[in-house]
Amino acid sequence: MRKVTAFLRGDRRAVAGAAVFTLIACAVLLAPVLAPHTTTWSDGGPFSPPSADHPLGTNGQGQDVLSHVLYGGRTSLGMALVVGTGTTVISVVAGLVTAFLGGVADEAISLVVNVVLTIPSLPLIIVLAAFLPPGTGTIVLVLVATGWAFGARVVRSQALTLRRRDFVAAATVAGEHRRRTIFVEIMPNMASVIAAYFCGQVVFALTAGSALEFLGLGDADQPSWGTMLFWAQNDSALLQGAWWTFVAPGLGIALTASALALVNFAIDAATNPRLRVARGAAARRPRGFRRATAVRRG
Amino acid sequence: MVVDPRRFGRRTLLRGAGALGAAAFTASLTGCTETGAGQGAKSGAGTAPLLTVASEQGSTLARNFNPFAASSRWAARFCVYEPLMIFNHVTGALEPWLATGFTWSQENTVLTMKLRDKVTWSDGRPFTAEDVTFTFDLLKRHKGLIGYATGAVANYVEAVRAPDAGTVEFTFKKAYTPALHDIAQQLLVPRHIWSAVADPVTHTNPDPVGTGPFTLTAFRPQMYELRRRDGYWQPIAIPGLRVPTYAGNDQINSALVSGQVDWGGLVPDPDRTFVAKDRRNNHYWWPRISDIFLFVNTTKAPFDDPAVRKALSMALDRRKMVDIAVWGKSEPANAVGIARDAYPGWIDESLTSAHAGLVTRDVAAANAALDTAGLARGAGGRRTGKDGEPASFDLVVPSGWTDFVAVAQIVTQNLAEVGVTVKLRTIGFDQWTSAVYNGRFDITLGPGERGASPFGYFRAMMSSFTRRPVGETSNLNFHRLAVPEADELLERFATVSDAAEQRKIGRGLQKLFVEVFPAVPLYEQPEWGAYSSRRFTGWPDAGAPYAPLRNSPRFPTPLLVYPKLKPVA
């Protein structure tokens, strides 16, 4: 953990990423203060371009886009954080359990993990969400249910290598309880992996969740970045040249995602040299990071 | 009340994006807006341009021209096959088509149709009464066929006979004159072809043979063409139709604005987005033939009390609804719930003006009426039920139906002003149909039934024919209300065929409506239609209201338009 904070302070990319994310989070949290209007307020007329009254213009229902971006961000970020936390917890538990229990449980969970990983996630998510009542709750549920498998695999392989390390072996020989070994010896050494995975999951949840909302599988009447894009598309904003209606929420997603990706990138860079020391594992492990940081997205 | 199929795709539906949608369920999607290219119709043989109609949505069109399927190609129902007569919503007339006229027997139990001479199928064979009896027999034998006459055939028609080649006789189990419209508008298929079809329910009918003005000449997954055929029974000036498929409203609007489409449906905020782009050629016309209603579940207190329904009605700001939901291009509803352009001559004007207060916003009157109805104000000015418990109701609308959601927001605000707590809940369309059709809701919004006469409307509103107990599916009577007087009046209505007599009964039904007030009329819903006069003229519009402009209405009215159109020289 110390290593993580230390490098966060040292790496410019990480600092930039963390700063942008904090800024967005604060803006969104302060929505009631910052937003010029409520989300239901409407001036009736559709698509006014950005002006002093409406810094980001109005949407197809004549509602203030800035207010929607701010309030909508609460839904979007909240959803992403909940999914990120949920999947990370399940992944860590499943990963550690399989790594340390071994045997049938390991085989069974690993098989489930591999199957879930092989089935393409977005179509599964879309189909699941289509069958369930639309709404933010459904999206969270579906994303958590389908999103934990990869992390479990990363955590498991990481735990397996750590287990072979001397200090763990030493702890075991010294008679430390297994649970203590896991939480005191292993977990802290996996902090960076878990942090990276968490960031990756938040990004994944944000983009995948927004994608579902964009497809109309969310609650179309609850402002969020995804539903804003859904409405922009639905109200022919593109055709009418109202670029502000989709650029604003889209950038919200993109900036948040890139900020977290930067943090992730920095974690990746910081952990990579250490990983390269342990040859042999190198071919396997960095892939885990890459997948966690880069490839997963909606 | 009918849920318009065009609203199925959430994207298609938005503000009734419906317009576009004979596509009904076919709303798959895709666009083929060609930039620059394909200015309207570059017809293959290439002299006169084909009329481009924006009426299909989907990425890939399936070659299905079965006029009895829920999802066949638009052209099957609006170009290739024709009915005996066509109900014209705008004029209120039942226009002669393959039949030249009809007569009812003395007791209104036998309907006789005289067929037009010299009508041929597009393969050259003559159209005869045999084809008519065959079509109705087909409907009777196969349960899964959907047509205008499906319900009538299943419930009322006893026999269909052809006394001679030019006459068809429909015998009814008992007098039921409203069936006239259902029977008259049933699309007819040729016996010599369909008698060889093994299962008409699953038949895709890839090469349709009909009596209509056009035949299918090219079919590709993203566009098909129909051309004028020889031997059609009346003159047609336009060379044919070109029907591309569009991804959604964006693509259709874009194509309309850029002049690639001649005939389209809904354009959102048309003055600004469409007419302003080419004032000389771009036009729209939105006649109004049905209302949007606020439905309350009358099996629940306090909505079982007509006084409460009326009080709620007086609290609503209808003008604001019109401004937001339909860009101000409509009018608030009258007290009987019949749109002004629907059923000309039916509305009892003295009744609507006497009861105008029912549908006019008056917060003081609404409050007084709620007080009288026993919904006293409790803590924070919120009203309680008659049992003294705080009252709170759910207003459910399908999520993503913007016009409904915007209207629902106005409703919750207005009702809060009179102390009635309503929570807006947007739910999935599946959930919504299942809740509303089975009577498991408090308040919702929906369109009124819009058949060919007010009979269907009133039957949906307050008859025991459409009412079902909570838990059983009723697709017509959401609010679950029936009054015996309405049943009697409708019964009488169904046994007379004289228009004047029917209108008199219609007045009785209207009077009953304002007394019982089964549902709360909100505003009149326009029938979307837009056209460009760049390549073709002769369109119906406010100046020449000879037919509805909508290209995919529930009735085959586009057939009324084709003979009037002329290519611009």
Added chain:
Amino acid sequence: MSFLLRRAAFYAVAGFVAVTLNFLLPRLMPGDPATTLFAGYADQLGPDDLASLKEAYGLSDAPLLAQYADYLRSLLGGDLGTSLSQFPTPVTDLIRDGLGWSLLLGTVSVLIGFTAGTLLGSFAAWRRGSRFDTLVPPLTMFVGSFPYFFLALLVLYLFAVRWQALPQGHAYGMDVAPGLTPEFLGSVATHLLLPATTVALVSVGAWVLSIRNTMIGVLDEDYLTMAEAKGLRTWRVMGHYAARNAILPTVTSLGLAVGHVFSGQLLTEVVFTYPGLGNQLYAAVTTHDYPLMQALFLMITISVLAVNFAVDALYAALDPRVRGAATASS
């Protein structure tokens, strides 16, 4: 060979899970698609007619196990059911077209993304710490963190709506007759350009990073230092020795990435109304066409499994170590 056999067995299990999931999902979920389907015909049909229609469309209930047996049987016979939104067109007819377009778009975008990513990534690794290396990978990552559909909207707006430079959608021009004509192929290419570039742009970041990282590992290998010491020309060392060895591990992630590119592609297809499986899936969702939805899910899953298996086979062919040995990837 035992490696491939094991993989095949694994994919068979995964496929079976997908098939079963596909069967169970609609039956365990709330809602009544049949009622929804006929909702639009209310004024022609009374409540009783509705019931008989449901029956005719094959929407009635039977015991779950019997249904499952039926389902498996018809699946083996290649029968995926009848579309509800395009009734009575068989689902397979609808999917056939979409599959072709999706494969085309997917292949082209993976190729573009992979090629561009390999070039950029190798170069960044080679010039580790240079300005190129500090700017390009983060930049591609930044673009990579754009949601597919947002980038697609942006590209669509700029190139197709604003500048009218490229078509707004569909796979080929409306008035172009399909066939092996230059006109048709040209039309297909121009229609492919925007969606393929969008998908490639989003995915290139992952490739860059992946190649760069493996490449850095490879570059430290002794044989490269040796080669350099021997005075081999830079591009030769980079291209011939380093890149080749760096690509090997990347090939495995190719298989996994294909699944993700496929996912992203689904959304891109929706925005560009490209007539592939993604677009059809979206249409099926919005029209509540459950048979079509299920068939598409199955089709996409099986395609991805097949691609994964192909990549495994390729990997086995490229790297003699995995043949017969336990797999490194699971």
